[in-house]
Amino acid sequence: MASEMQCGVFHETYKSDMQVRPTTMQRARIVLAIVFALALPFILGSVEMRIVNGVVIAAIGAIGLNILTGYTGQISLGQGAFLAVGAYASGLSSVYFGFPWWLSIIFAAFVTAAFGMLIGIPSLRLKGLYLAVATLAAQQIVQWVIINWDPIDGAIDGRTTDALNIPNALLFGNPEWRLNNNEYAFYFLGLAVLALVVIAATNLFRTHIGRAFVAIRDQDIAAQVMGVSLFRYKLLAFALSSFIVGLAGGLMAQYSTAISFERFTIEVSIEYLAMIIIGGLGTIGGSIYGAIFIVLLPELLRLLGRAITGTDTDSIRAFNSLLPFLQQGVFGLAIVLALIFEPEGIQKLWRNIKDYFRLFPFRY
Amino acid sequence: MDADLLLKFIRLTYTGFSEGALLGLIALGLVLVFKSSDVINFAHGEFMLLSAYVVYQVMLWLQGAGVTDLLLPIALLIGVLAMVGLGVLVERLILRPLIGEPVISVIMVTIGLTNILQAIVGAVWGVNPQSLPTAILPIEGRFEIVIEGARRPLFLPYEGIFMVVIVLLLVGLLMLFFRRSKYGIAMRAAADDQQAAMSMGISIKTVFAFAWSLAAIIAGVAGLLIANLTNNVSGDIDNVGLRAFPVIILGGLDSIPGAIIGGFIVGMIESYASGYIDPSLKNVIPYIVLLVILMIKPYGLFGQKRIERV
Numbered sequence A: 001m002a003s004e005m006q007c008g009v010f011h012e013t014y015k016s017d018m019q020v021r022p023t024t025m026q027r028a029r030i031v032l033a034i035v036f037a038l039a040l041p042f043i044l045g046s047v048e049m050r051i052v053n054g055v056v057i058a059a060i061g062a063i064g065l066n067i068l069t070g071y072t073g074q075i076s077l078g079q080g081a082f083l084a085v086g087a088y089a090s091g092l093s094s095v096y097f098g099f100p101w102w103l104s105i106i107f108a109a110f111v112t113a114a115f116g117m118l119i120g121i122p123s124l125r126l127k128g129l130y131l132a133v134a135t136l137a138a139q140q141i142v143q144w145v146i147i148n149w150d151p152i153d154g155a156i157d158g159r160t161t162d163a164l165n166i167p168n169a170l171l172f173g174n175p176e177w178r179l180n181n182n183e184y185a186f187y188f189l190g191l192a193v194l195a196l197v198v199i200a201a202t203n204l205f206r207t208h209i210g211r212a213f214v215a216i217r218d219q220d221i222a223a224q225v226m227g228v229s230l231f232r233y234k235l236l237a238f239a240l241s242s243f244i245v246g247l248a249g250g251l252m253a254q255y256s257t258a259i260s261f262e263r264f265t266i267e268v269s270i271e272y273l274a275m276i277i278i279g280g281l282g283t284i285g286g287s288i289y290g291a292i293f294i295v296l297l298p299e300l301l302r303l304l305g306r307a308i309t310g311t312d313t314d315s316i317r318a319f320n321s322l323l324p325f326l327q328q329g330v331f332g333l334a335i336v337l338a339l340i341f342e343p344e345g346i347q348k349l350w351r352n353i354k355d356y357f358r359l360f361p362f363r364y
Numbered sequence B: 001m002d003a004d005l006l007l008k009f010i011r012l013t014y015t016g017f018s019e020g021a022l023l024g025l026i027a028l029g030l031v032l033v034f035k036s037s038d039v040i041n042f043a044h045g046e047f048m049l050l051s052a053y054v055v056y057q058v059m060l061w062l063q064g065a066g067v068t069d070l071l072l073p074i075a076l077l078i079g080v081l082a083m084v085g086l087g088v089l090v091e092r093l094i095l096r097p098l099i100g101e102p103v104i105s106v107i108m109v110t111i112g113l114t115n116i117l118q119a120i121v122g123a124v125w126g127v128n129p130q131s132l133p134t135a136i137l138p139i140e141g142r143f144e145i146v147i148e149g150a151r152r153p154l155f156l157p158y159e160g161i162f163m164v165v166i167v168l169l170l171v172g173l174l175m176l177f178f179r180r181s182k183y184g185i186a187m188r189a190a191a192d193d194q195q196a197a198m199s200m201g202i203s204i205k206t207v208f209a210f211a212w213s214l215a216a217i218i219a220g221v222a223g224l225l226i227a228n229l230t231n232n233v234s235g236d237i238d239n240v241g242l243r244a245f246p247v248i249i250l251g252g253l254d255s256i257p258g259a260i261i262g263g264f265i266v267g268m269i270e271s272y273a274s275g276y277i278d279p280s281l282k283n284v285i286p287y288i289v290l291l292v293i294l295m296i297k298p299y300g301l302f303g304q305k306r307i308e309r310v
Helices: A014-018 A024-043 A046-071 A079-096 A101-124 A128-148 A183-204 A208-218 A220-225 A230-255 A266-279 A284-309 A313-341 A345-359 B002-037 B044-064 B071-098 B103-125 B158-180 B182-192 B194-199 B204-230 B237-242 B244-251 B256-277 B279-283 B285-296
Strands: B142-145 B154-157
Touching: A024 A046, A024 A183, A046 A079, A046 A183, A046 A208, A046 A230, A046 A266, A046 A284, A079 A101, A079 A128, A079 A230, A079 A266, A101 A128, A101 A230, A101 B285, A128 A266, A128 B103, A128 B244, A128 B279, A128 B285, A183 A230, A183 A284, A208 A220, A208 A230, A220 A230, A266 A284, A266 A313, A266 A345, A266 B103, A284 A313, A284 A345, A313 B071, A313 B103, B002 B044, B002 B154, B002 B158, B002 B182, B002 B204, B002 B237, B002 B244, B002 B256, B044 B071, B044 B103, B044 B204, B044 B237, B071 B103, B071 B204, B154 B158, B158 B182, B158 B204, B158 B256, B182 B194, B182 B204, B194 B204, B204 B237, B237 B244, B244 B256, B244 B285, B256 B279, B256 B285, B279 B285
Parallel strands: none
Antiparallel strands: B142 B154
């Protein structure tokens, strides 16, 4: 039906016009991606799966941030704080209330959404840089509370460490499938949540709510003139975004045996911003590509370094002392180069590649 | 008892005042860049860090070469030159391609720069604090304040007051520069209206480069003052840079007096909060105050309200 060479929009019915993926190629690619995702655990060992699970959690968090920053244009330097609220809401509710893991993750999402709305209140009057620094304030305050407020961390179990220990979570009550121990069990859970989040987010931007978000990003005063209530939709953007980030935080908590403030610092906020910038602002696919890129980058550098240094112990030691700086420097460089040469990110590169093959042998 | 309380109050005020001067100086550099090129430079702390390390390294080399006279002036001169170079380089290579891009791109590019500079400093000089060969401000001594009934006298090092003097001196010089010199007036014109300034024959590119170098030099001075205060050069310097963000937002992003006054306000608040309530509050209390002030005045205390047209 759909021709091999697509050279225009030829929708004949409203139904086909409303489809998310109208062409055969697009559907084929999505099937391939699903097959690839399902096949991964059968190919990779548990060490690699741990990194893959990191990617899955990061992708969920990045989609959440992208709804707020990429689609609605509200810059947030407080992603780490939102993740922390999610993770601690999930962890504390399983410790104090004895919630099962699934309930604690849902609880975390709602708590984080409420927190996000609270942080979103100043956004009505603040814009751009002022809002960015206000979210930085949220980041600092949450971090301070975690470090200094005793009931939140080690005081519960009487240990001296500043970490919150989380009880074991079993998938379907099966003792084999411990979420924090069995990478494969967690992978399928994470993948399911990611799939739900992707479907929800993609469809969000086909509704009037999503379009209102984009209108606010492009020109908020014009949006207001057209009848978009800035207060309601900005708060809604904060709530929806933090809901998803809270899911990521909750998953993070249940995946770990212990959580502590080091995993929710300003650097984490910056990493997530880097994901959506490098992946592509205001795209769902871009959030995922960005998450893959940012999580894999330090690992790839490590592997590359190992390959270069070989087995010589002296050079391995020299390399190991240099590695953190190399990782940090390349991370920074990736952000700068992406912004200068491809501000629309990996998503745009990928689209260019697809267009090249789709239109071959013509240029456009 | 009362005397002790009074002494504590004097001590906290003194610390707050000198730290506030420092924060004001850092904020000044940030405001300068923002006013001229609409960029908030998250890498300002790293500029401070880098300048301290450069001066430290030059001092080491000079010492190794047997230079004893004029060690400090030469090192400072090279430090200033390095900062000018860095400012021009950053402006030219990184920020000029991003003119007209959205706010988030500009924020992120300076954050990327932060990571690059931190990585360079870490790779070259390591993570351990390095002690300076000679003190930068050769000031020894302290005030002694004795109040009857106090359990012990209060000692206040001279350094604190010197820091305030240096900062005020720099601000005075800058004021003079902006009011009297040709370049200063050109910069103000460019900040006011870029197109009008261009049509009057002012080169915006030169102005940008100038503003960035000036900000880098100010960052360098701040970095050296911190290094002098702690007597060593370490990665902690850029954390002080992070503390300047509440200051600029408090004072208003585009107001030079706002930066200085905001600096003093934040310095005092930090000092009192950590002295009277809890020392751990020091880093978080400016942000709490900031949130409250932003609720009332969204453009800070002295910031210019932007009028938008659709």
